């Protein structure tokens with residue numbers, strides 16, 4: 001009798017603690033929302049594929065004829081991307097490439113580039 005009564009008491013006393021923890025859960029999602037807002041305010045990054053048209057190691061740029069990039073609302077076009085000497089060394093004119101870039105204003109900068117595997 002005493003034991004079962006203790007068990008009921010534990011259950012009853014245990015529940016408010018559980019309930020108190022519950023409201024904390026939606027709060028956990030708040031930092032994520034803030035992160036998403038920060039991302040949209042910063043430079044947009046996107047992935048695309050295309051064909052290397054020209055490489056200018058002096059200017060540090062590569063011209064790529066790329067397909068549409070919905071992430072930055074771009075149609076297909078041929079344009080220049082800022083690239084590091086290391087990135088330029090990985091590709092050749094005429095090659096199909098996959099690349100990742102950061103778009104700030106009118107300046108697109110490569111984050112990574114690699115030849116497409118066929």
Ligand SMILES: [Cu+2]
Nearest residue numbers: 074077078079
């Ligand atoms: Cu473009």
